[in-house]
Amino acid sequence: MKKVTKEVYLKWYEDMLFWRKFEDKLAAVYIQQKVRGFLHLYNGQEAVLAGTLHAIDPSKDKLITAYRNHVQPIGMGVDPKRVMAELYGKATGTSQGLGGSMHIFSKEHNFYGGHGIVGGQIPLGAGLAFADKYFETGGVTLCYMGDGAVRQGSLHETFNMAMNWKLPVIFICENNGYAMGTSVERTANHTDIWKLGLGYEMPCGPVDGMNPIKVAEAISEAVERARAGEGPTFLEVKTYRYRGHSMSDAQHYRTKEEVEEYKKIDPITQVLDVIKENEYASEEEIKAIDKRVKDLVKECEKFAEESPFPDKNVMYDVVYEQEDYPFLPHKL
Numbered sequence: 001m002k003k004v005t006k007e008v009y010l011k012w013y014e015d016m017l018f019w020r021k022f023e024d025k026l027a028a029v030y031i032q033q034k035v036r037g038f039l040h041l042y043n044g045q046e047a048v049l050a051g052t053l054h055a056i057d058p059s060k061d062k063l064i065t066a067y068r069n070h071v072q073p074i075g076m077g078v079d080p081k082r083v084m085a086e087l088y089g090k091a092t093g094t095s096q097g098l099g100g101s102m103h104i105f106s107k108e109h110n111f112y113g114g115h116g117i118v119g120g121q122i123p124l125g126a127g128l129a130f131a132d133k134y135f136e137t138g139g140v141t142l143c144y145m146g147d148g149a150v151r152q153g154s155l156h157e158t159f160n161m162a163m164n165w166k167l168p169v170i171f172i173c174e175n176n177g178y179a180m181g182t183s184v185e186r187t188a189n190h191t192d193i194w195k196l197g198l199g200y201e202m203p204c205g206p207v208d209g210m211n212p213i214k215v216a217e218a219i220s221e222a223v224e225r226a227r228a229g230e231g232p233t234f235l236e237v238k239t240y241r242y243r244g245h246s247m248s249d250a251q252h253y254r255t256k257e258e259v260e261e262y263k264k265i266d267p268i269t270q271v272l273d274v275i276k277e278n279e280y281a282s283e284e285e286i287k288a289i290d291k292r293v294k295d296l297v298k299e300c301e302k303f304a305e306e307s308p309f310p311d312k313n314v315m316y317d318v319v320y321e322q323e324d325y326p327f328l329p330h331k332l
């Protein structure tokens, strides 16, 4: 694995803090009805992305995930202003404001969405990896899913073919404890999700998802295996989301105490503690990072607010139309 230096710690702190504050801002503007539709936030799960980015090569590796997808494209290099504009439904958004919260996408930055159908991205992730293998690009696909998604049948079909073809793909289950309001304990007779890989002889294991180093270690190893042509890996990354499933979740299925327990092992605090213990930055330098983060969130909000809504005619430009439909003339 690439060394985890002082610079890496400082980057992790700044990135994770920005992702957290960016989404806190989204929650605030959602309440003001400036952002509409569903809104699923990633607060608490940031170490999964920070650790991933340390282990991959964003110039050729690809990310695909479910609908909790606002910060991953930012990590892959998409301008956060364009992500916020997309959520506002503005023309300057990543999909001209037509996708919205669950459908952030940037082929240019190797971020393949943004998928609302639970588990829908699992076979698509294997497909991306198939293309990389076929065209010999050397790229690896990181395919994320929730603990709810692993109960979908498509996971098993995909695992089977991915192992059969030794595809360069890493399946990562972000186990945040709940699928909407249903706890992992209630969805299956065992809670070791990583063991689902065993049936396919796929290398697999559990990972501490509250610590970016642990995530980076596990993913680096899996990336190495995939690049060497040895096929897929399945990781169960144990994490937690502080906010509800979406903004309309009253959270009756868990206690406030449980959420507070997890905040004690918050990924941002853990990284900040290491920075302070090792004197990687002075108090002033930490304050300067906090200010940069705050300013950038403000800049994103201003950009989204001031951007125009898309022209109504765009609706017709993005609808699939086939001139020669139907292909065959009807024969009597």
Ligand SMILES: Cc1ncc(C[n+]2csc(CCOP(=O)(O)OP(=O)(O)O)c2C)c(N)n1
Binding pocket: 066, 068, 116, 117, 118, 119, 145, 146, 147, 148, 149, 150, 176, 178, 179, 180, 245
């Ligand atoms: C096929 C399908 N079934 C049901 C839903 C409704 N639904 C949306 S999110 C969700 C829970 C998924 O939970 P999990 O996979 O753990 O992801 P998390 O929200 O925790 O990130 C459900 C059941 C859906 N979108 N697609």
Ligand SMILES: [Mg+2]
Binding pocket: 146, 147, 148, 174, 175, 176, 177, 178, 179, 180
């Ligand atoms: Mg979940």
